[in-house]
Structures are given as C-alpha cells and as structure tokens.
Amino acid sequence: MFDFNHSNLDENGNPGAEIVSRIHDRFGNFPVHVQKPDLIRLNVPQTDIIPLLSWLRTETPFVQLTHLTAIDWLEEDEFELVYLITAPSLCISLMVCIRVNREKAEAESVFNLWLQAETYEQELHEMFGIHFPGSPRQGVPFILEGWQDMPPMRRDFDTVEYCNRTHPERPGREHHDSRIYVGRKFGEKGYLK
C-alpha cells in the first residue's frame, strides 16, 4: 500500500487529486467530477467495477463501503448504481457510478469485498428489482412483506394507482380543489366564452 497524505493536493487544494491520477493510470481516463473537495464522482464502465473496487479495498486507504444505492434513469432505460467508498484516514469519499441496463437489471455483487453489501443488495433487489447474482439474500423480503407488484422505487411505479387498487378510499371522502372552490365562492365568471 502506498502513501496517501494531505500534502498531495492539486492546484485547487483538492486532496483527491492523488487517487484520481492513480485510478486514471491504472484503469484509464474515466470521467471525474469533483462534487466537493472531499467527494469525487467517477463514472466507470460496468466491466471495471469489480477490479476497481477490489483494488481500492486492498491497495488504497479507500477501504469502506459507506453506501450503495441506485438511481432510475427511466428515459435512458438504465439504472445507475452508486457505490460510496470512503477513506476514513483521509476523510475523502469516492462516488463510483456504473450504469446497468434497465431491462436486464443485473450487476456483480460486491458482497465478497464488503459483507454489509449483502443488505444493500437485498434492498436494491426489492426496491428497484436489480439482481446481484450470488449475493446471499436476493429475493428475501427486506421491508416489504408479501409484495406482489413492480418494485416500488422504479419510477414507472404508479403510486397513486397502487394506492387506489390496494387501499380503497374510505367511504364518505370528499375533496375540494382550492382553485375551483375559491372561484365558486367569489363568483368568478367569464364574459367572452
């Protein structure tokens, strides 16, 4: 393991310059975006994710999986998986992002690198329907019991339609749209049409 330290700042004082240049040397020129001085986003091809995370986990101070979540880019027919990898000794995090096809939503599990990934991957499977083959609790309910529908965090999941179907309105409901209600109360009229 080589030395990372705060003296390795770039011209803007960003401590992440060191790790970015090393990633670029080793894995190629991924697009990099410095969100904040201590938070750097990398967009990497799906095929590079396991080699990159393995290397980070074993060869660099970026040893901690802080978070794993997903974004539904419905219009682009892709999910984005976001791995937040932290170097506790440097107080810097990397947001490593990959895109996976939305139709065949599948990604390699990182459960062998970080045991806690098992829970994140279980949750992503339940909420987005993203499959992580080999991850231990895929398909085991996380917080949804007996869920029969489309994974609810997918953006094409119609929440109000689901509500109407599974939680019928209680009898006696009435609703007054403020726009219409105010117009009626104050005698709004039209004189042209």
Add this chain to the structure above:
Amino acid sequence: MSLKNVIAPFSAWARAVQKPFTVPEADTFRPGADRYRGWHINDTKQCIGCGTCGDICQNGAIDMMPVDDATKGDSGLRPLVDYGRCCWCALCVDVCPSGSLGMSNNYIWIDRDPDVFRYIPGVDKKEWDDDSKGWRKEEGFNLVDPDRVPMPMMMPEEDRVKTWAEVVLGYSEKEARAEAARCVECGLCVAACPVHMHIPEYIAAIRDGQYDVAVNQIYDNNALPEMCGKVCTRHCEDVCSIGVNGDPLAIRWLKRFATEQFSDLSAVLSHDQPQIGVGKSVAVIGGGPGGLTTAFYLAIRGFKVTVFEALPQVGGATFFGIPKYRFPLPSLEKQVKLMTDWGVEIKTNHKVEADEFKQMQQDYDAIYVGTGLLKPSSLRAEGEDLPGVMPAIEMLIDHHLGKTVEVGEKVVVVGGGNVAIDAARISRRLGADVTIAYRRRMEDMPADHEEIEDSESEGVHLITQNIPLRVEQLPEGKLDFIWGPAEMVSEGGGRPRPKLVEGVENHLAVDKVIVAIGQKPDLRWLPTDVAEKITNSWGGITCDENGMTAAAGVFAGGDLVNDTADAVSAMADGLTAVDGIINYLGVGSKTEEG
C-alpha cells in the same frame, strides 16, 4: 394425507404456554427520533388553505375540507389526512408554501376504529399538536423557487429621469415561462382580484408556451389587460401563497407578457356570445376602465353602446393620470382599437351636461355613469390659494394633454398615493428637484411599493410623518412650505394616526407645492333631481348589488362608487353593470355563462 398435516394444527397449542410474540408497544413507549415523521400537525392560523399539500401527495391521501369561510388570502379549506394511504414521505410538509404543515415525532396511536385515522390536523385536536419535535420544512429548502425572476429595466436608474420612455422592459419568453413555472395553481389570487381573473389558467398557459390560450383566458373578464399588466394595483400578488415565504408570483408582469405577444388582438381572440342585446342601446358616460369594460362586454353581446368621453382620449385616469413611462399611449390605443373593432362607438371631447343626460334617459335603454373623481381635495392649510400651489390631478391632465407644465427647480409633492408618486416622477423628468411630503410612515403609503422604490432610485426625496402647516410667499415667486413633524399614535386599535409635534416648524423653499391628497366626486353636471336621488353623503353614488343606482336604468361604477379607487376595481364594477344591465333589460334568459 401425511401424518405431518394431521399433527400440524395441534402443534400451535405448544405456543399456548410461551410468552406472546407481539410486543406490548404501549408499555414500552419509545419516543421517535427528533426529526421522525409521525402524525401531521398544522398551524391552522398560518395555513392559507392553498391545497398544495393535497396536490403533491403521491398517494391521494389528502383531501381539502371546508372548515371556515373563504376570505381573500385564505380559502378556508384545511387538509384532512387519510392514514390508510399516507406513506409519511413528507412531500406535503416540504412543499407547504405557508410552512404551516409539519409532522410530530409521535408515531403511536392505537384504535379499533379505522375511521379515526382520518383527521384534519390542527382542527381535530390531538395530543401531539404542540410537539416541537418531528419533521419540518428545512430553512432554505424549497420545492418551489421562492425567488421571482427579476424584471429587467430599460436603462440605468440615473438615466431614467432624462426620458419618458417606458422604464420596465418586460420579460423575455424564457423569463416569463420560468416565472410562470413557480405557480402552484392554488387560486387564492382569484379571490383577491376584483374581477376574479382566471389567473392560474393563464399562468399555466404561459408556462406551456400557449400564449393565445393565455390571452383568451385573460380577456374572458378583463377588457384592458395590457393596462392591468403594466400598472395594476395587483391585489392578487398580496395573497399569493408563494408570497407567504418568498416573492409572490409576478402575476402582473406575466399578464403583460402574454398581452404583448400579439400586436393584433382580434387575430387571436374570439367570443361566442349570443346576440341578446340587438335592438338595445346603452350610453356609457366616462371612458375610464369601468365604462370601457361595460361597453366592451355589452357590445360583443349585440348591444349598441356609445361611450361619451370629455377628454380627447378614453382611458380615464389610466390615460390622464398614469405617466407614459409606465403605460405608453400605443398600448392603450391597441386595447381601445379592439373595442371599436368589436362594435363599441366612442365619442371623445364630448362632455355630457344635464340636458343631454335627460335626453339620454329617453333615448337609451340604460346608462352607465363612470366619471371618476376629478375635484382635487384642498391642502387645508393656510396659503393653499397662493399661486404655485397646484393640484396634482390638474398637473397630470395638463401634462398628458400636451400642455406645458412649469414646475420650476424645486417641488414638494404632498401626499402618499400613486397620484403623488406619478406627479413626483413627472416633475423629476421635467427637471425639478422633488420632495414628497407624507403624513404617515413609509409603510402606510397607499402607493405601490415598487413605485415608491423606483421614485427614490430616480432621486425623489421622501419626508414621512410630515404635516403641512402653511405655505408662505417668498420673493421671486418662491414659496416657503412650512411643515411640522408628526409622531404616530395608536388609538382604539385602528392604524396608527399621525399627531403633530407642537412647536417645531421646518421650512422648505420651493417653486411649486403639488397637492396630491386625494380627489372628490364632482357631479354638478347631473340633472339636480337625478343627483339628489343617486348621490350619497360623501358626494359619490350608491349602487345596489346589480350596479344600479336609485334611478331606474342608471348604472354607475368606478371611483364614484367603490372605496378602492383603482382601475381594476372600476373594471369589476363595470362587469357588475354588464350583468345588471342584462338583467334590468330582461334579455339575460338566453345566456347563463359560468
């Protein structure tokens, strides 16, 4: 059937001697975290019933229910939450424009009756109503942009006083659509607008780039929208729900934007009114906003309408009162052209006198009187008759009729309304050093606050809590404006009243004292018997709910009738008279528009 299936039901009995699996929750109460999202709370005093919570709710869990009377600025509706559907996402709290809605961190409530889990927070009292913990909208976090798109100005402030050109540039298409996108379509503005314009609809049309739709919505009950788009007193913006914690929507500027998109209004506007007024004639005396409104909407229904205007140009106070750098003449002419295109006959330079009025009562089926307030209130201070002390209204009329107005080098304008500001800004442009003297505080000034700011940025000085004592003649035609300071005293709950501080006299040497402390009705032109019948204690006219005076067939509106004394209130009176005249003539049964 296997042996296992036979035994299985009995195995459950083994649980009978074990401790229950369910958690005795009520005995081991654990408070929610500080920002836990529990049951809703609502500060119903702060809530304005805009219904944005219900609109954003992704589960359809919120109904708006009437709990109080609808007033300007409060629909009287309050949200009712159905917890059978709520998913505690808190979007309702995060979007709430007034910031009244929150969630307590209390999350435990056990009841056998499912229907109790529908309640109106803040109205149906709950034990967690006063919880300070729980989820609240975070300071500075807004789902709707609280900042108005700034209105670009034509030129730097210091250059404006050198020109009569319109100072407000108007929104670009991009700016207008961005501003329109801030609207939550609650409709509270509709209540506050005297003519109840379809504001959320035309703003939505602007947002969607459908400017022809917007203009048709606008013209549906506003016949002078470009005027309103430039100079309206905009009661709507006072009650805008976004304005509770941010800048209100620039409703006036958006209307201006929409109407300015079309140079030929008749090309985009259409109406489908049945011609119920054919064969009926109506005289409109006074071509102000109220009279023009009545004339326009009657004319498109087939009435033969003639407008009689004493001045060379219709528009009333919007023509002779409002300076051209706010409301240019071509803009007024464009709107009047649509009226004449659509059948309104206009006779200018035609002052109606008593005899002609008598004849009109014979010749026309109905008469609308909207001659406004033209008699200036006097200064009520010694020296008010000195040459050089002049009423603002006369100065404005002279100026707009193209007569030369001499203001000299130094002017004091007495008053705090829009007329005072207009007189001050015109005097600035005529090259004078101008001071406005107002009795009360700046926040009490009836003038539009933007107008006050603009006048100050144009170099107008403002002295508030200033009570004029007297005006004295100085050598070389100059005047000594002598005033005393006032302190504000509150008596009996009303707004604070200025009280003269005795024994202090301040002097201001000026060339002119322009008096802008209001105008009064002048109805001496009416036949005496009619005047006696229809005028009231302050010299104005009283109308019934149909806009009709005590004289049958004589309708009235505008500053003579209402106490708001602004253009849009006059237009509301004009609309009332449209309905009133149709009812009076008994031709309305064929049309019942909503």
